[in-house]
Amino acid sequence: MRQPTAVESRGVDEILAVHELRRSFGGVRALTGCSFGVERGSITALIGPNGAGKTTLANVVAGASRPQSGQVVFDGRDVTGRPSHEVALGGLIRTFQISREYPAMTVLENLMVSPQRQAGEKLSTVLFHPRRFRSEERRHLERAVEVLAEFGLYEKRNDYARNLSGGQKRLLELARAVMADPKMLVIDEPMAGINPALIERLADHIIRLRDARGTTFLMVEHNLDVVERMCDKVVVMAVGQTLATGTMAELRGNAAVVSAYLTGGVVDVRAQG
């Protein structure tokens, strides 16, 4: 395992740092040396034209896909190429681009799966020491009910998750992630395809979680209005690289960023980034 290098140098407390990530699928080069950092406690947006490699980056960071080279440092640990569940146990939870609830389980159950390192997840405990996990179950249940209430899903707790509306599924996704008590959430297009009122509501939840629990967010997002309203920092990606980072106001004046959005990123990113 390599030591975290070239990462601590920027002076801010970075919970996540990716360095020169490369990943290609056959001939398609999805990531071509992507580097940036995410400050602890921030809401950072990851924007860029279609095909810029945002989802691939989320996959690589969360361990769902292995980079061919480069480094991912999360919370001071090198997690490059570690399997998903290990990254998740370290405190980084990712959500998926489409809502992926556990359809044939109830809303409450969906939440109850999330807490990490549950004692009742070992077969020997289940069979021979049932008392050991009963109190833990009770604690998780109380917590789950509270989280459901926060997200306005309390009334739906005994419904199958597949019967929720699209918007409710998004809320469930977020609630379920909160239940895992993550240090950082990587959320892939949480606002895609939902109505403006719900966008407001989700945005409020995300800001509230950051303020109340100090959760760091990295949010892949297309809706620039939402990004401007919510996010402290923005990372712009194009053709598999980081094109620019900064606040939304700074980026509006950046010719490379504007050009990337208009042309799909076919510019000489090295010259201008």
Added chain:
Amino acid sequence: MGIILGYISTLGVYFCIYNIFAFGLNIQFGYTGILDFTVITFMAMGGYMAGVASLGPEQPGSGIYYVLGLIASRRLRSDYLAIVTLAAGSIVLGLCGVIMAICWLVANRIYRSTFGRTMRAIREDLDVAEAYGKHTFRVRMTAMVTGCIFVGIGGVLTIWFITALAPAGWGTSETFVVWAALIVGGCGNNLGAVVGSFLVAVLFNEATRFLPAIPAFPSLVSEIRNMCIGGLVILTLWFRPQGVVGERKARFFEVPLRTESREQVRVPAVVASGS
């Protein structure tokens, strides 16, 4: 009368054994979503192990009969011995029943536990469970092994009961019967496994034995049996895809909600009515 009782106890033993097979497959497929199309292999392994274990004291037949026989022949005179051998049949039935009950309790305890919930989450979405920190490989492996142990126990009982095992007699079609039992009865519910075992393994599998054999086509009846079971599976999937007794909704004891933790964000009317 004796024949009918004997027949019913034979059916009872088969019912218990098929229940155990179905519990095992339910843990694999119904809980965790593992498609195990070689159920009967593990039954045969259990049977083989039981067979080998019983060969020890140079006595053909199974261990339990050896023990029974030892006690009986040492301590009983011939007429009593005859009665005891008759009783042995019902003892095997009782033994199967007890072992089945234990398997039922274990399978249900797993289902209701945190571990069972994780298994179901993996069945629902492997990638998501993995992204939430579940070691999906280990859980699936545990489920597979646990299910196989169940099936193996069923295999041991089979061998104790029929005292003979021809590998050729346990093939794809026997695996198919267990699968059919689980699908017809209902996946993810052990009561479904019991109902399915009764309907498929006992009722269908046995009822077709009374069809008259046709001398020109000796294998016709068994083929008809498979076709009937296949038809039953199709009908179930068509009209009642969750099975006769589907998976039950998880119930939690109600936790009173503290009012201050109600959603802090003001809910716009549009969203509240469903979006």
